[in-house]
Amino acid sequence: MTDSAPLATALASLPGARRIAPPRLSADGVASVILDVTGLDATARDALETEVRGRLAMVPGVREVRLVQTAEKAERRLIAVASGKGGVGKSTLSANLAIALRRLGHRTGLVDADIYGPSQPRLMAAEGEKPMAHDKQLLPIMTRYGVPMLSMGQLVAPEKALAWRGPMASGALGQLVDARWDETDILVVDLPPGTGDVQLSMIQKHRPAGAVIVSTPQDLALIDAARAIDLFNTAGIPILGLVENMAGYVCPHCGEVSDPFGRGGAEAEAARLGIPFLGRVPLDIAIRRASDAGEPPAAGDDTAAAPFLAIAEKVAAGLNLRRS
Template identity: 55%
Template sequence: MTEEDLRRALASIADPAGGGSIVETGRASGIVVRSGTGGFVLDIGGLSAEDAAALKRAAEQAAPGARMITTAEAAGGAHGQTGQAPTQSAAGGGARRQPHEQPAPDLAHLGKIVAVASGKGGVGKSTVAANLAVALAAEGLRVGLLDADIYGPSIPTLLGCPGRASGEQGRIEPVEAHGLKTLSIAHLTKPGKAMIWRGPMAAAAMMQMLADGDWGELEVMLIDMPPGTGDIQLTLAQKVKPAGAVIVSTPQDLALIDAEKAIAMFDKVNVPILGVIENMSTFVCPECGTRSDIFGHGGAEETSRARSVPFLGAVPLTMELRRASDSGRPAVLSDDEAGAALRAAALALKTELES
């Protein structure tokens, strides 16, 4: 089977909601074939339970043996019940459970799982997560990095690995970059596709990548969380039970208010805070080296002190850090001041994990 064969087979199925085939409407995406084994993502969003079940049967018949991942929230069925989408399925795999019925997977092989989180977007959380992961891998640890920011996946760009993940025998093969393994929804879907999913759908996708990824035996798994305190964070706390969380914030009061909320949320679900990182702590002029505290300075350290949680370090905003992020070569691999600060933060996190 080739990718074109699989695409042609799926294109023969009409979208129950209209508008053409499930390939034309984007209901079938992430179509990939590796080593003769196919896989695709099937979105059943907005369909009745009957239409969703019929569509899955049609896809199984059109592409027997292909690995099918169903993600969405089905509308009410014949009895007026509304069901959340199953997290995963394999063609011909029989009955499928809803997310709340799924047992917690055994993730012991992932080592110590650490959520890298923030209360709000725009604080550089993904940049920090990517650099922490690369720095820990450079220390000789077996590291994984999961991009759980389903709506705005940026890890493939930050690590310079925008290709597709391969799949074989019901497993997803993570992409390798800079000495670590990584996986993102961007590795499984068509480039540029917007993830217009409800919270439970996004949470299901995160669990699926964790449980189905062929990660091997890791020592540390970093999870780049979406901003906020929603479904993905709650699912992580209940099903994954991470070793702890790292909170990223700028020193600005507006960001610190939301960082406090993130700390409070993790505290409420019994996830320890391993530390706080102040990103964009100061701006370093690329021309003269002058420092400007454009977002303030020291606020995150004060918050960590007030909350009695470790402060892992302050990362300046430099032109090299921006260039490194855009080019896919993490700043921790350079001699830049921001890279040095991120390496120090990674070592401080490593110490916390060992204590």
């Protein structure tokens, strides 16, 4: 770290200076500052941020300004997105669900609780961004899609293996969920596949308001999805519904639809178990390409966004959410 005194001097005469934590300047010229925006409306928050950024940018040696807004903790509800097995598109569904809920007017955050295989930084175009901490709490980074996010993938090197036992993984989950989420009303939590320690810690310590289960249509995936549903049912966590992912492949050349994983299996399973069916997401190469590029389809206005927005509307209705 270098001398941060010039940063404090630049902000000292700013109206609202009491809302600004002591800024820091790193050796590579990055100025980090935390604003307490409790009680401010959007216009006042934006005005304060603009003024702070402008003043810090004029300080000699400042190459970049990183700013985080915080506020008093608001009551929020957690949505657990789970699957009985990996490879069914749970993380892609989580990212797009969070964005779709945000587009529907709900103040939504995203927790990448897939400790051993975090993929949200890539999906949300936030690779390389590191969260700051304040009063021993992590501060989520704000993605370009208006959804704040925390992921273990932001805290460790991409190529580093996390050979952690259950208690360490559960502790990491606690740090992500108990971060400074401020005015966020909803947290979408992307859980790892299966029914292990992280899922049990989530249920026992953080008590989700509901669970969304993701499966492909094939029987093998549905067997494992039923186990995940049973875990949440046993713990008394409401099942918001089942999503059928990779439901039909649309040929990009002729438009013909085929069903390599079958069709309708998740809807039939939902009916058998007496839980809501939230909808289908096709096996579409456009979704895969957009996800790899950090451009979740739910953020766009084309047909690829439609299934995610429809699922988000049903999830919001299941939780009786009102738009902010």
